Every structure is written in C-alpha cells, then in structure tokens.
Amino acid sequence: MVHADRPEQVLLVDDNATNLQVLYQTLSGRGYRLLVARNGRQALEIAQKSEPALILLDIMMPDIDGFETCRRLKQDPRTRGSAVIFLSALDDTGNKVKGMQLGAVDYIAKPFDPDEVIVRVEIHLKIHRLEAQLARRNRQLEADNQHILAAMNEGIFGLDIDGTVVFVNPAAVCMTGCSEQELLGRPVHALGLFGGFGACVQAHPFYSCLKEGRICHNEDGELTRRDGTRFAVEYNCSPIFEDRTLSGAVVVFKDISERKQAERQLKRAYTELEKAHRELRDAQMRLIQAAKLESVGRLAAGVAHEVKNPLAVIQLGVDFLAGVESDDGVVSEVIRDMEEAVERADSVVKGLLDFSRESTLTLRPGDINQVIDHALHLVDHELIQHNIRLEKQLDEGIGIIDLDSNKLQQVFINVFMNAIQAMGRDGVLTVKSRVERIENPDRAGLDRERFSAGEPVVQVEVLDTGCGIAEESMVFDPFYTTKPTGQGTGLGLSVTRKIIDLHKGMIDIRNREEGGAAVRITLKMG
Amino acid sequence: MNQPPHDQLPDDAAASPEESAGAQHDLLPAALSGFDLTAGLQRLQGNRVLYIKLLGRFAGDYSAIGDEIEQAIEAGDRRQAHALVHNLKGLAGNLSATDLFAAARTLDEAVKSDAAEPARLHAAFMVLRTALDEALTSARSVLPPDEPTVRETAEVDLPKSQALELVRRIREAIDLGDVMSIHESAAALAGDTPYTARIGELADAFDFDGLLSLADEMEQKANR
Amino acid sequence: MTQKKKILVVDDEVMMTRMLKRSLEATGNYEVQELNHGARALEACRTFMPDLVLLDVMMPDMDGGEVAAALSEDSELNAVKIVFLTAIVTKDEVPPTGADISGRTFLAKPVKTADLVACIEAQLNRQAF
Numbered sequence: 001m002v003h004a005d006r007p008e009q010v011l012l013v014d015d016n017a018t019n020l021q022v023l024y025q026t027l028s029g030r031g032y033r034l035l036v037a038r039n040g041r042q043a044l045e046i047a048q049k050s051e052p053a054l055i056l057l058d059i060m061m062p063d064i065d066g067f068e069t070c071r072r073l074k075q076d077p078r079t080r081g082s083a084v085i086f087l088s089a090l091d092d093t094g095n096k097v098k099g100m101q102l103g104a105v106d107y108i109a110k111p112f113d114p115d116e117v118i119v120r121v122e123i124h125l126k127i128h129r130l131e132a133q134l135a136r137r138n139r140q141l142e143a144d145n146q147h148i149l150a151a152m153n154e155g156i157f158g159l160d161i162d163g164t165v166v167f168v169n170p171a172a173v174c175m176t177g178c179s180e181q182e183l184l185g186r187p188v189h190a191l192g193l194f195g196g197f198g199a200c201v202q203a204h205p206f207y208s209c210l211k212e213g214r215i216c217h218n219e220d221g222e223l224t225r226r227d228g229t230r231f232a233v234e235y236n237c238s239p240i241f242e243d244r245t246l247s248g249a250v251v252v253f254k255d256i257s258e259r260k261q262a263e264r265q266l267k268r269a270y271t272e273l274e275k276a277h278r279e280l281r282d283a284q285m286r287l288i289q290a291a292k293l294e295s296v297g298r299l300a301a302g303v304a305h306e307v308k309n310p311l312a313v314i315q316l317g318v319d320f321l322a323g324v325e326s327d328d329g330v331v332s333e334v335i336r337d338m339e340e341a342v343e344r345a346d347s348v349v350k351g352l353l354d355f356s357r358e359s360t361l362t363l364r365p366g367d368i369n370q371v372i373d374h375a376l377h378l379v380d381h382e383l384i385q386h387n388i389r390l391e392k393q394l395d396e397g398i399g400i401i402d403l404d405s406n407k408l409q410q411v412f413i414n415v416f417m418n419a420i421q422a423m424g425r426d427g428v429l430t431v432k433s434r435v436e437r438i439e440n441p442d443r444a445g446l447d448r449e450r451f452s453a454g455e456p457v458v459q460v461e462v463l464d465t466g467c468g469i470a471e472e473s474m475v476f477d478p479f480y481t482t483k484p485t486g487q488g489t490g491l492g493l494s495v496t497r498k499i500i501d502l503h504k505g506m507i508d509i510r511n512r513e514e515g516g517a518a519v520r521i522t523l524k525m526g
Numbered sequence: 527m528n529q530p531p532h533d534q535l536p537d538d539a540a541a542s543p544e545e546s547a548g549a550q551h552d553l554l555p556a557a558l559s560g561f562d563l564t565a566g567l568q569r570l571q572g573n574r575v576l577y578i579k580l581l582g583r584f585a586g587d588y589s590a591i592g593d594e595i596e597q598a599i600e601a602g603d604r605r606q607a608h609a610l611v612h613n614l615k616g617l618a619g620n621l622s623a624t625d626l627f628a629a630a631r632t633l634d635e636a637v638k639s640d641a642a643e644p645a646r647l648h649a650a651f652m653v654l655r656t657a658l659d660e661a662l663t664s665a666r667s668v669l670p671p672d673e674p675t676v677r678e679t680a681e682v683d684l685p686k687s688q689a690l691e692l693v694r695r696i697r698e699a700i701d702l703g704d705v706m707s708i709h710e711s712a713a714a715l716a717g718d719t720p721y722t723a724r725i726g727e728l729a730d731a732f733d734f735d736g737l738l739s740l741a742d743e744m745e746q747k748a749n750r
Numbered sequence: 751m752t753q754k755k756k757i758l759v760v761d762d763e764v765m766m767t768r769m770l771k772r773s774l775e776a777t778g779n780y781e782v783q784e785l786n787h788g789a790r791a792l793e794a795c796r797t798f799m800p801d802l803v804l805l806d807v808m809m810p811d812m813d814g815g816e817v818a819a820a821l822s823e824d825s826e827l828n829a830v831k832i833v834f835l836t837a838i839v840t841k842d843e844v845p846p847t848g849a850d851i852s853g854r855t856f857l858a859k860p861v862k863t864a865d866l867v868a869c870i871e872a873q874l875n876r877q878a879f
Binding site for chain 1: 763765766769770772773776808835837859860861862863864866
C-alpha cells in the first residue's frame with residue numbers, strides 16, 4: 001500500500017555495479033529515495049519489504065532475467081502495485097512489446113539519456129501517485145456506500161431475473177436472522193421469509209414483479225425470521241431494467257412492528273374513549289331522567305294537595321248522599337260508582353306522592369322470607385281467585401338482614417300483583433329466595449358501584465307464566481303501564497324500584513325463555 | 527554528526543559538482559580519447575569523482591573481457607558471447623565510451639543473428655577489440671583517489687555497542703536495498719574511523735556482498 | 751238528650767268546611783262551626799268553646815301546626831282536642847281512622863264520614879292527661 005507520508009521509493013535493479021552507479025547518480029538528489037538490488041531475487045525481496053512506487057529493471061541479468069522478475073513481481077499481490085520500467089540495451093520492438101505485455105509501464109533504452117530517464121521516472125511516479133489517490137478515493141466511496149447501505153434500517157435484497165438472491169445488505173441479514181451465505185445464491189421464494197409461501201414460485205409475492213416487471217407493494221406484510229418468529233413489515237419489490245430488459249428486482253423491506261404497535265395502542269385508546277363516551281352519555285341520560293323525575297315530584301306534591309281536597313269533599317258528599325234514604329236503586333248505584341271513583345283518584349294521588357316523596361327507610365334487622373310470606377298472605381285471595389299455583393323456594397338459611405319491612409312488603413305486593421295480572425287465569429307464580437356470591441358484577445347485570453366481586457347478596461326471584469313484558473326498558477318508567485285503563489296506575493313499579501334503590505339494592509325484569517317474566521331483586525346483606 | 531571527508535562525498539544532492547570537482551580537477555582531463563566526457567559527466571550529474579571511480583573500475587574489471595569474448599566466439603558459444611558483449615555495450619554506453627559502444631552494438635547484432643557469417647563476426651570483433659583497448663588505455667590514465675585499505679580498518683576498534691548497532695543497520699539496509707542510509711549510519715556510528723570510508727566505498731560500489739562480509743567481520747571483532 | 755259536642759272546623763277551603771259541617775251535623779251529634787282563617791282560630795275558640803277542633807294543615811295565613819301550638823299554649827284552651835285532617839299524609843302512613851303521630855292525631859283526606867266520626871269520638875272519649 002502507498003503511504004502518503006513516506007517519500008516515494010524507486011528501486012534500481014542491475015547486476016552491473018557501474019550501471020547501477022550511473023543510474024543512481026542520475027536519479028539521486030531529486031526527492032525520491034533510491035533503493036538498489038543486484039539481481040532479480042534481491043529485487044523481489046526488497047520490493048516485498050519496501051513496496052517501492054517504481055522499479056527500474058535491467059533485462060539482462062544472470063539467474064532470473066528482468067522479464068521473469070517482472071512476471072513474478074506482477075504475480076505477487078505485495079509487489080503488484082509497483083510500476084516497472086525496463087532498462088536495457090535490448091532495444092528492438094519485440095522486447096519492448098514483451099515488456100509491456102508482462103505489465104511494464106515503460107521501456108528505456110540503454111545508454112539512456114539522463115534527462116529522459118529523469119522525466120520518465122517522474123512521470124511514472126506521478127501516475128503512480130495519482131493511481132494510489134484514485135484507489136484510496138474509490139475505497140473511501142466504497143466504504144461510504146457500504147456505510148450508507150448498512151446504516152439504512154431497511155433491508156435490501158437484490159434479485160436476479162430468476163429470483164435468486166444476489167445481494168443482501170447488513171440490515172437484511174440482521175432482520176432475517178440469516179447469515180449472508182444462507183441468503184446469497186438462494187431463490188427468494190424458497191427462503192420462506194415473506195408470507196411463508198413455501199417453495200411455490202407463483203404464489204410468492206415477488207413473482208409478478210420478476211415475471212411482468214410490475215411493482216409489488218405490501219403495507220401489511222409479515223416477515224418470518226430464521227428462528228420462526230414473525231414481525232410486521234412493509235415491503236416493496238421494484239423491477240430492475242437493463243436496456244429496457246427486465247433483469248431482476250430490488251426488494252426493500254422495513255420493520256413496521258413499532259408502527260403496528262402504535263396503531264394497536266391507538267385503537268385501544270379509541271375503544272376506551274368510545275366506552276368512556278358511552279358511559280358519559282348514559283350518566284347524562286340518568287341525570288336528565290332524575291331531573292325530570294324531580295320536577296315530577298315537585299309537581300306531584302302540588303297536584304296531590306290540590307286534588308285531595310276536592311276528593312275529600314266529594315267523598316263526604318257521597319257519604320252524605322248515601323245517608324239519604326232512597327228507593328231508587330239507580331241512585332244507590334250512582335253512589336257506589338262515585339265512591340269507587342273517589343278511591344281510584346285517591347290512589348293515583350297517593351301513588352304520585354309516594355313516587356315523588358323522598359322517602360326514608362326505617363331499616364331494622366329482619367327476615368326477608370317473613371316479609372315475602374306476609375306479602376303472599378295479602379295477595380292470597382287474588383291467587384285463589386285467578387287459580388294461580390304458588391311455588392315457593394325460600395332458602396331458610398338466609399338469615400337476618402337490614403330492611404324496611406313495610407316498604408319491602410309494598411314492593412312484593414306490587415310485584416306479585418303485576419305477575420297475577422299478567423297471568424290472567426291459570427298459571428304458576430314462583431317465588432325464590434337465596435344467597436348468591438357475585439363473581440362478576442358486570443356479567444350478573446349488577447351495578448359495579450353498588451356490588452363488588454365476591455360479595456354475598458340476597459336474591460329474590462318472582463317468576464310468572466304470563467305474557468311477559470314488551471318494552472323491557474320502559475317498565476320502570478312512571479306511568480308506563482300495560483294494564484287496561486282503570487286497572488293500574490303504572491306507578492307501582494317505579495315506586496318499587498325506588499324502595500329497592502333506597503335499600504341500595506337492584507331490581508331487574510327480564511322475559512323468560514319459557515314465556516312470562518322474571519323479576520329479580522338483589523339486596524345487600526350487610 | 528561528523529562531516530565525511532571530502533574524498534568520500536556521498537552521492538546525494540548536498541554535494542554540488544563544483545565542490546566535489548574542486549579537489550580533483552586535475553585528475554580528470556579535459557578530453558579523453560574514446561570518451562565523450564561531456565555526455566558522460568552529464569549523465570553523472572557532473573560528479574567527476576564518480577566518473578573517475580567508474581573509469582577506474584572499468585579499467586580494473588574489464589581488462590580481460592576482450593579475450594573472453596574472443597574465446598566465446600571461437601568456441602561457437604553465441605549465448606555467452608552475446609551476454610558478454612551486451613554487458614560491455616551497456617557499460618560503454620553508461621561511461622560514454624562512444625566508439626566502444628558503437629563497436630559493441632555492431633558485434634552484438636552480429637552475434638545475435640543466426641545467419642551471420644563467421645567473417646562478419648570476426649570483422650566486428652576486430653573493431654571491438656580496437657575500441658576496447660583505446661578505452662581501457664584512457665581509463666587507466668585516470669588515477670582514482672586513494673582508498674583506505676583493509677589493513678587500516680583491522681587496526682581500529684569500535685566500541686562494542688556501536689559496532690553491533692552499525693552491523694545491524696548495515697544488514698537491515700541491505701535487506702531493504704536502502705544503500706543511502708548505510709552512508710548515514712556509518713557516519714553516525716563509525717565517525718572518523720576508517721570504517722566510515724570503507725563502508726562508504728563499498729556502498730557506493732553497491733557491493734552488498736562486500737558490505738555483508740565486513741559486517742560479519744565487525745561483529746566477530748566486537749563479540750571477541 | 752245528651753249535650754251535642756261542639757266542633758270547630760278550620761280549613762281555608764269553604765267547600766270543605768261546608769261539607770264537613772253538613773256531614774257532621776247530619777249525624778245529629780254535633781254542633782259545628784266553620785272557620786276559614788287559621789289566624790282567627792284562637793279567637794273563635796274563645797267564643798265558641800269547642801270540644802274538638804278539626805284542623806287542616808296547609809293553610810295560607812297560619813298553618814295547622816301553628817294553630818295547634820297556639821292553642822296548647824293558651825291556658826284556657828289547652829284542653830281542647832285537636833285532630834288534623836290533611837292532604838299531606840297518605841293512607842299508607844295513616845290508617846283510615848286516624849293515627850297518632852308524634853303526639854298528634856292525624857286523619858288523611860279524603861276521608862269517609864264514618865271514619866271521621868269514629869276518630870272524633872275516639873278523641874272526645876279520651877281522658878285528658
């Protein structure tokens with residue numbers, strides 16, 4: 001290799017001392033270092049060690065002549081870089097040509113003209129210098145090139161027309177986990193890297209590129225590494241044309257697993273956002289509902305009062321008229337109807353007041369089964385009248401819980417009456433009570449704020465074999481009623497829910513698969 | 527560093543032709559029969575000392591070459607004849623022994639040519655013989671400067687470490703073909719001693735074998 | 751013939767007091783005076799000297815509670831029995847024949863005449879203590 005900081009060295013080779021001296025004298029003092037060898041072998045040794053820029057070689061030498069020396073110099077990679085000039089008295093063309101063919105750069109005939117020698121030597125030294133610079137520059141560019149290719153975090157495959165891998169960059173080696181040897185010279189479709197298409201050429205994504213010269217692009221591809229792991233890649237296969245003929249393709253691929261992860265995270269965040277939005281909307285609906293109810297409540301109190309007074313007057317009036325003796329049966333009927341009307345009006349008002357009032361519970365330790373039994377007792381007449389069979393499955397081991405027995409009784413009466421009315425004649429009323437342990441509040445349809453996972457609760461179920469409920473969501477709305485006009489105010493269930501609510505429990509109604517409705521009341525135990 | 531003596535001036539740019547010629551002006555005549563002194567000196571960058579030395583060596587080494595060539599021709603050994611004549615031609619050229627050079631070239635061609643008649647060969651040889659004799663005579667007339675003899679160096683002892691270092695450097699320089707450095711090493715380590723002159727002389731003559739045996743000799747002496 | 755008991759009926763609704771007077775006097779057992787302004791209750795009591803006052807609660811000038819309080823503070827009138835007849839209680843909270851709540855007797859409107867009479871009798875027969 002040329003060392004830029006060392007002075008250039010010129011090796012003079014001649015077996016004749018006088019010739020050497022003359023040559024030496026000619027060239028000395030010109031800035032380059034002169035080395036001397038007495039024969040071909042010495043010349044080879046010295047050239048290997050000193051790596052001169054230029055070698056002036058006599059042809060006629062004993063043992064190995066100049067030509068042979070030159071041949072050997074050019075064969076040895078260590079000495080190949082030195083430029084050779086033949087110096088000889090053999091000045092015919094044949095020898096000159098032979099010299100050039102052996103790799104010499106020039107030929108100087110003896111006896112030489114000193115000026116000529118100097119000029120030629122310096123020209124060749126300059127050429128040598130420039131060539132060295134050029135080589136250095138090329139190596140630099142090559143290194144830069146390599147550096148660029150390596151620095152890219154995109155893997156690059158170069159394919160020939162048959163799909164054989166002819167080039168891989170360091171990133172490709174790194175990303176596939178294969179060594180260069182494992183990749184080069186193999187058909188790309190057999191490597192099983194992209195999409196795992198196996199050895200089938202036609203199915204391989206780059207097939208269309210190599211056969212038709214079409215660019216193939218996949219934003220959502222997958223690369224299988226040597227160890228079998230996979231990661232998301234985006235790849236692009238572009239055809240290479242040489243003089244308008246398809247000669248191969250370049251595949252560039254990029255690891256997009258980070259991007260995909262970011263996408264997934266984005267998606268998750270979006271889903272959560274949606275969920276939060278829904279919850280917010282639901283809360284808003286509840287608030288609106290509560291506000292409506294509140295105004296209803298306030299309305300109710302006023303209405304109640306205003307209605308009750310006239311009702312009271314009417315009632316007293318009816319009683320008064322009833323006291324008036326009359327033979328007219330119609331009068332009696334009228335009086336009876338009026339009484340009934342007053343009662344109904346009163347119960348509407350009462351229901352409205354009940355609903356609107358912020359009731360307070362009087363919680364005392366009690367037995368829920370007892371409350372149920374009391375309520376059943378009160379509707380017993382109705383059950384018999386409608387020929388409804390009662391099935392009771394009350395767990396005696398429930399124990400004592402805090403409850404307002406009066407209000408809960410009201411609740412059960414309401415629920416039972418609804419069930420009876422839904423069944424009309426004949427049917428089965430099933431009442432169950434038990435302790436349940438909630439595994440997952442959400443899945444049980446329970447409010448996660450009231451109930452926690454693993455919490456024991458009392459559940460009462462009332463099942464009927466009636467017509468079921470049409471609008472599950474409306475059922476708890478005040479004034480929603482399916483009962484024909486005159487038979488129900490529709491306030492019952494909303495009051496019921498309010499009472500359950502005050503107990504910090506939950507009530508829900510669902511249609512049964514076998515027909516009819518199922519009312520489930522869940523109460524906290526502690 | 528010691529200044530080398532004038533008569534052993536190294537062959538580098540530091541020496542100007544005038545300086546080196548100053549002391550030896552009278553040794554090289556203005557003209558020399560059979561030689562083109564101007565061209566010869568020019569080739570040697572005006573180094574008269576060297577020219578004289580070379581002429582002296584020519585006179586010493588090539589006195590018998592005429593006979594050798596003749597013998598080769600008469601023996602029919604063209605290859606040998608060619609080698610000898612070729613060698614002589616080169617040398618003559620370097621020394622600007624113009625007549626000798628021309629004669630040697632003619633004979634060289636004749637020897638090379640297969641179809642040369644013996645008469646032609648013989649005639650060419652005769653011309654060569656004449657030119658050679660003339661050149662040798664001229665060369666002999668020019669006296670080379672005194673050279674220190676081997677005996678002188680044998681009497682002088684160098685300090686052991688210096689001697690061994692000098693030996694090492696000489697061997698290394700020969701290995702690399704770097705003759706120039708031998709002068710510097712000798713001057714640095716052998717100083718005023720006759721070694722410097724002797725080493726310099728051998729180096730100038732590119733007598734590597736001579737240098738190596740001197741190195742061996744010095745090493746033996748130092749390790750004694 | 752037993753002395754008819756005197757009942758003062760206080761309610762801001764004229765229709766109400768008129769009907770109550772009719773109903774109660776129709777039993778033949780009571781002498782009923784109407785009053786439509788709660789503020790005048792004290793004065794009316796001093797003049798009429800009722801045995802029992804039937805008192806509405808929700809009245810604009812002076813509500814039933816205040817009247818009752820004033821009566822009980824009066825040395826002369828604190829023996830008079832008081833029954834609240836009011837719309838603000840429901841039949842859930844008060845049985846048809848009335849109930850004692852916090853030492854006071856309540857009846858819920860609307861009320862059947864029979865229940866009203868029963869309640870009044872119960873109060874009148876009570877020993878004052």
